Amino acid sequence: MIKKAFLVLVMMGLVKATFSATPQALLMGYEALSSKASSARGEQFFNAKHGKEWSCASCHENPPNHDTKHIVTGKVIKPLSPNTNPERFVDQAKADKWFKRNCNDVLARECTAQEKADVLAWLMTVK
Numbered sequence: 472m473i474k475k476a477f478l479v480l481v482m483m484g485l486v487k488a489t490f491s492a493t494p495q496a497l498l499m500g501y502e503a504l505s506s507k508a509s510s511a512r513g514e515q516f517f518n519a520k521h522g523k524e525w526s527c528a529s530c531h532e533n534p535p536n537h538d539t540k541h542i543v544t545g546k547v548i549k550p551l552s553p554n555t556n557p558e559r560f561v562d563q564a565k566a567d568k569w570f571k572r573n574c575n576d577v578l579a580r581e582c583t584a585q586e587k588a589d590v591l592a593w594l595m596t597v598k
């Protein structure tokens with residue numbers, strides 16, 4: 472019984488190791504699908520409105536290095552910068568899920584790989 476539980480734990484660890492990433496690895500992936508990231512472009516993109524009511528900063532603020540509030544629900548959002556929140560950008564599926572959702576809210580379309588690369592490159596500089 473104990474042995475079985477141990478095995479399950481080991482397997483969960485393996486699954487986690489397979490699916491967890493780093494901000495650097497995600498950035499390289501987005502750059503591979505576009506071209507070299509520009510953190511200056513990323514900062515501008517993050518703080519600008521794109522024809523709709525909100526910018527990324529509407530919920531994540533600028534700099535996104537502290538707890539913020541969702542502009543609609545008022546729920547706390549943890550810092551987006553991976554420097555202040557080590558749980559950011561360590562899971563490709565999670566990052567892509569939220570990029571998709573938030574980009575749709577802000578731009579009425581998905582973000583391009585270049586836009587994701589730029590934003591992530593900038594977030595990695597936010598202390």
Ligand code: HEC
Binds near residue numbers: 541559561566
């Ligand atoms: C209406 C509020 C809102 C806006 C506007 C918004 N976000 Fe978010 N964002 C959230 C919430 C809520 C989460 C998920 C909760 C969490 O992870 O703290 C999130 C999570 C994320 C994540 C997940 C990161 C990770 O790996 O944990 C990324 C990436 C992200 N947002 C990028 C953006 C970008 C880029 C924009 C602008 C295009 C943007 N967000 C605009 C509310 C917002």
